[in-house]
Amino acid sequence: MRIQKRTLGLIFYFVLLVVPIYWMLNMSLRSNADILSTFSLYPADITFENYIKIFTDESWYSGYINAMIYVTLNTLMSLAFALPAAYAFSRFKFLGDGQMFFWLLTNRMAPPAVFLLPYFQLYSTVNLIDTHIAVALAHCLFNVPLAVWILEGFMSGIPKEIDETAFIDGYSFPRFFITIFIPLIRAGVGVTAFFCFMFSWVELLFARTLTVTEAKPIVATMTRTISATGLDWGLLAANGILTIVPGALVIWFVRNHLAKGFALGRV
């Protein structure tokens, strides 16, 4: 009986979690005039005009492509930088290792809102404004420390004897690292990639500040739904729904890794 109550509670919570998203989906399938004139729990008169508008107008859909490009770049960069560093932290004692680790983490604590202007100046100076690489690089500020943190946990779970055996067998470090070690922690790599993707995809401030048109992400483009005639709720909702899709796809692909990764690693 207790188990059932518990499951019921969980289902109730999940319903609460999904309802606001359902409501936005409902709005996205209706025209703005319909939304404002009638209140309805479901889209009685389904229309895809909001989605068609987004997919046929380049100024809308390019936002998605831009965001996908810099998020992918950032995930790859974060992993490439963090993997060797996490190995160093999990295996070696070296001068200033504790301080370095803490310093990395402090970079998550800087208030981003006030670093915007210095960021704009810095990236203007090196001529990177309005490029995908600029946003990817800026997002490394909080994603690389997080990646090091998560990966270090997974790596510490692998016994050091494996490294020693491989080196005795004559493996060079790069070959050992890529062909033996990384496959061993692939669940950890999956979880890390998930977190990097997530934090880069949801970030707005840096992405908006460092881009003008060429690399402008959809979250920044969305503000255009406010026009002279007021807010176009249907269009805004359709945009919102479309920003959820890539995330949902990523979750779907890593769902097994995620369950396993969360179970094995210290996270």
Add this chain to the structure above:
Amino acid sequence: MEKWENNRAWFLVLPVFVVVAFSAIIPLMTVVNYSIQDIFGPGNAVFVGTEWFEEMLTDSRLHDALGRQFIFSGLVLLIEIPLGILIALAMPKKGWGVSASLITLAIPLLIPWNVIGTIWIIFTRPDIGLFGVGINSLNLLDVPFDHTARPSFAWITLMAMEVWHWTPLVALLCYAGLRAIPEAYYQAAKIDGASAWSVFRYIQLPKMRGVLTIAVLLRWMDSFLIYAEPFALTGGGPGNSTTFLSIYLVKLATGQFDLGPAAAFSLIYFLIVLLFSFIFYQALLNVGKGEKIA
């Protein structure tokens, strides 16, 4: 695990150091520069020493924003951590329910932050929102619910949004911690006839200490630095009732171009987050150290 001593490990850390330093140290130095100068234009700045820091000490709007920020972050931790633990405990341990729960939990985390604000505007508007229309049709309130009408309504909406958005992260982390407990522990507890409460208190809670540390730290930092969601939902209003620190500082820096005071306070802001993160970290590391862990 015994670690090898080798300073050449620095070569492995160097790329991380360079990429993070580029994005962290140079802008930080710029902020320090702003905080001690009065800037009239490019190449035209006057050294003012601690003037901006002194000005910050007497800015009452800033103190209000700081107070609101502490209340907000405190509430966030008080609600989300226990709720997240409860959800993690209720989640299934095997079967298709595991994937289904993980996917459902992860969805809010992958929605861009200003879209979160948009979702909650659409959900709570008194004219088109399910929540707004629903609660007004019950006629429980003396005035119609509208998050732009009253500070208390704005706060309720913001807290609901925040709890909706971030509790899943706490739950996911706690679930990871729970899954790492070997089955043998539970069997031993069962043989000893331990109650559900003592299983939680003496096995599950101590084993979750690591992930709880991460959860508390992440929630503390991110809620204290919150910007995009309240900006999208309330814009800091009504009045200044939901103007949190980041919103106020951005107004100062980019709205009024008061770079000096904004920079000065953002350094203090940074130090506050650092200090509290350090306290939480130490406290969580040391709590329960004295007792014997099963």
